[in-house]
Amino acid sequence: MTKPKRIYLAGPEVFFPHEEHNTIVAEKKRLLREAGYEGI
Secondary structure, rough: OOOOEEEOOOOHHHHOOHHHHEEEHHHHHHHHHOOOOOOO
């Protein structure tokens, strides 16, 4: 099994409250996983 390509996650959510930040990052990672990538 090959490793998925990794994509660095960046965006304005770094300035959001911790809980909101985590929710957004989790959704980005989920979408990337569905597309065959790994969000880092």
